Amino acid sequence: MTVENILEVNQLSTVFHSDEGEIPAVNEVSFELKPGETLGIVGESGSGKSVTSLSIMGLVSKQNADVKGSILYKGKELTSLSEKRMRAIRGNEIAMIFQEPMTSLNPVYTIGNQLVEAVILHMSLSKKEAEKRAIDMLKLVGIPRAEEIMNEYPHQLSGGMRQRVMIAMAMSCIPSVLIADEPTTALDVTIQAQILDLMRKLKDDFNTSILLITHDLGVVAEMCDRVIVMYAGKVVEEADVRTIFHDPKHIYTKGLIQSTPRLSEDRDRLYSIPGNVPSITNMPKGCSFAPRCANAMDICYEKMPALISIDDGHKARCWLYDEGIRNGEGKNSE
Amino acid sequence: MNEPILKVENLKKHFPIYGGVLKKTVGYVKALDGVSFEVKKGETLSLVGESGCGKSTTGRTLLRLIEPTEGSVFFEGEDLLALNDEQMRMKRRDLQIVFQDPYASLNPRHTIQKILEEPLIVHKLGNSEKRREKVFQLLETVGLHKEQAKRYPHQFSGGQRQRIGIARALTLNPKLIVADEPVSALDVSIQAQVLNLMEDLQEQFNLTYIFISHDLSVVRHISDRVGVMYLGNLVELSNKNEIYEQPLHPYTQALLSAVPEPDPDIKRERIILTGDVPSPANPPHGCKFHTRCKYKMDICEKKNPNFIDVGNGHFVACHLHQHDR
Numbered sequence: 093m094t095v096e097n098i099l100e101v102n103q104l105s106t107v108f109h110s111d112e113g114e115i116p117a118v119n120e121v122s123f124e125l126k127p128g129e130t131l132g133i134v135g136e137s138g139s140g141k142s143v144t145s146l147s148i149m150g151l152v153s154k155q156n157a158d159v160k161g162s163i164l165y166k167g168k169e170l171t172s173l174s175e176k177r178m179r180a181i182r183g184n185e186i187a188m189i190f191q192e193p194m195t196s197l198n199p200v201y202t203i204g205n206q207l208v209e210a211v212i213l214h215m216s217l218s219k220k221e222a223e224k225r226a227i228d229m230l231k232l233v234g235i236p237r238a239e240e241i242m243n244e245y246p247h248q249l250s251g252g253m254r255q256r257v258m259i260a261m262a263m264s265c266i267p268s269v270l271i272a273d274e275p276t277t278a279l280d281v282t283i284q285a286q287i288l289d290l291m292r293k294l295k296d297d298f299n300t301s302i303l304l305i306t307h308d309l310g311v312v313a314e315m316c317d318r319v320i321v322m323y324a325g326k327v328v329e330e331a332d333v334r335t336i337f338h339d340p341k342h343i344y345t346k347g348l349i350q351s352t353p354r355l356s357e358d359r360d361r362l363y364s365i366p367g368n369v370p371s372i373t374n375m376p377k378g379c380s381f382a383p384r385c386a387n388a389m390d391i392c393y394e395k396m397p398a399l400i401s402i403d404d405g406h407k408a409r410c411w412l413y414d415e416g417i418r419n420g421e422g423k424n425s426e
Numbered sequence: 427m428n429e430p431i432l433k434v435e436n437l438k439k440h441f442p443i444y445g446g447v448l449k450k451t452v453g454y455v456k457a458l459d460g461v462s463f464e465v466k467k468g469e470t471l472s473l474v475g476e477s478g479c480g481k482s483t484t485g486r487t488l489l490r491l492i493e494p495t496e497g498s499v500f501f502e503g504e505d506l507l508a509l510n511d512e513q514m515r516m517k518r519r520d521l522q523i524v525f526q527d528p529y530a531s532l533n534p535r536h537t538i539q540k541i542l543e544e545p546l547i548v549h550k551l552g553n554s555e556k557r558r559e560k561v562f563q564l565l566e567t568v569g570l571h572k573e574q575a576k577r578y579p580h581q582f583s584g585g586q587r588q589r590i591g592i593a594r595a596l597t598l599n600p601k602l603i604v605a606d607e608p609v610s611a612l613d614v615s616i617q618a619q620v621l622n623l624m625e626d627l628q629e630q631f632n633l634t635y636i637f638i639s640h641d642l643s644v645v646r647h648i649s650d651r652v653g654v655m656y657l658g659n660l661v662e663l664s665n666k667n668e669i670y671e672q673p674l675h676p677y678t679q680a681l682l683s684a685v686p687e688p689d690p691d692i693k694r695e696r697i698i699l700t701g702d703v704p705s706p707a708n709p710p711h712g713c714k715f716h717t718r719c720k721y722k723m724d725i726c727e728k729k730n731p732n733f734i735d736v737g738n739g740h741f742v743a744c745h746l747h748q749h750d751r
Contacts (some may be wrong), residue, residue, distance in 0.1 A: 136613035137584075250702045251477075280476035280640065282699045285684035289698060307613065310643075310686030333690045351618035353647040355670070355685045356692065361625070362647060364618035368583050 204242030528587030
């Protein structure tokens with residue numbers, strides 16, 4: 093491939109230490125992000141999608157967790173960087189927006205204060221210039237009365253406005269990568285539509301790559317170029333967005349899509365995946381999805397399948413696509 | 427369908443705002459500003475809208491968990507607002523609620539057995555043997571095992587907890603259940619399980635649901651009729667297919683167009699509403715939606731449109747659809 097990847101994650105594993113033992117929240121996750129691309133990470137609660145993004149940002153506490161594997165940003169290894177060097181990248185070249193804008197803004201500082209801080213820190217501008225830049229950013233993300241908002245506190249703004257401020261802050265240093273962790277989950281649909289629209293516009297203007305973490309398949313279909321699906325800390329499928337929705341291979345991906353109710357279609361009964369997500373401290377042996385899988389074979393309870401390449405850029409972690417199994421070596425148990 | 431089981435007329439709830447040194451009432455948050463609708467026996471009526479539109483307040487005031495400021499609620503012909511506390515308490519056997527957050531609505535110190543038999547104790551039904559049996563039977567009905575009755579809420583997953591919340595609502599064999607965002611806290615795969623369960627139970631026990639949700643895709647799936655709320659009022663109410671196929675109110679149209687569809691090939695024309703929902707403490711004059719409406723006319727700023735039937739029980743409150751025009 094000729095396009096250079098802006099971000100390359102290789103065999104990323106994040107293990108938390110707890111009183112109840114080791115918690116492998118993220119397990120050998122690999123993916124790459126190309127310039128100007130939007131990559132979606134989809135999964136349900138506990139699938140490890142948020143921890144993946146925090147690990148990339150170096151926001152997982154080293155005392156409580158081990159982060160293994162490699163994270164290459166423009167060819168530079170992030171995992172071995174000192175905290176000081178990392179700080180120069182974080183917020184500047186890789187920025188992040190979170191789900192709950194109220195908890196990620198400081199309630200005792202004005203909006204202006206918080207925006208200017210980031211700009212001064214990373215762009216070596218004077219206070220005056222930084223203020224001007226902050227006001228420009230607020231206008232860019234569609235905030236009316238930007239000058240007045242600079243002197244207001246987060247609680248004086250609505251949820252949608254706060255998320256716009258977060259985006260203004262994240263984009264103020266024109267990052268190459270924006271990590272958005274459930275950016276619209278706390279918002280109403282009409283406000284969500286505004287924010288998604290804004291993110292698309294900024295991406296086009298600045299050619300920023302977006303890593304979009306969400307559980308909402310609707311948001312994925314609308315925003316992403318490629319998608320990775322996570323289940324129980326592992327990537328179970330990876331493909332471009334049309335393939336994921338029209339030709340999913342992993343039973344979990346299929347189930348996820350089928351169990352999502354649609355606005356344009358009225359089905360009699362929703363498909364539902366039986367059972368629950370396994371507890372991360374007590375993973376089943378073999379494929380972690382096997383206990384909920386209708387096609388599970390004997391081998392699925394024995395060994396975790398590899399991420400098998402099916403087509404160009406399409407991979408699935410399922411024994412059904414293993415050459416040996418396909419040729420009839422595996423036997424169907426049920 | 428048959429006669430209404432519940433009739434809500436001009437229901438209002440104004441929460442006072444206190445201010446100043448003497449904590450005098452300085453204004454009101456008009457959370458619910460005159461809502462009228464009927465619910466037919468055995469149907470699912472959904473109330474949808476964005477945060478602050480009054481959908482949850484509607485559910486709670488009609489059960490008198492919050493006392494309404496004005497209006498009337500007739501359940502099987504009887505005015506609930508005329509009942510005294512004791513009579514209302516007895517009436518709640520027929521009217522139950524399922525809450526959004528199964529983590530917050532189950533007492534963490536009680537076993538499932540205790541949580542589920544409490545309504546029976548309160549209403550002095552059965553002896554301990556009969557109650558235990560009923561609890562086992564309820565657990566089975568919602569797809570859990572009777573062995574799990576000894577456990578505590580934290581030992582269950584979110585989906586299982588919501589099943590327990592539903593089991594508790596079913597304990598007294600109610601006729602009507604208000605389900606306030608029952609699946610919003612759940613993952614999609616679990617959400618589908620709980621929605622299917624609710625549909626099965628409705629058929630099995632001939633339940634009537636008032637389903638409150640902000641998720642328009644879920645509402646399309648579960649409802650017979652849908653009411654759309656904005657700033658304390660119903661703006662449109664009709665059977666499901668009409669609402670989704672031919673929405674009349676500009677707000678309903680914008681709301682539906684804003685929902686992202688899980689299909690990358692569907693490209694719809696999106697109506698982006700500008701601005702935020704105005705504050706319910708200081709709503710706009712006339713039609714409350716006129717500040718964000720692209721069809722705004724002069725009359726919209728002056729006069730609040732009536733909520734009228736434009737045919738086939740399709741109600742809408744919009745000057746574009748008033749008969750006198």
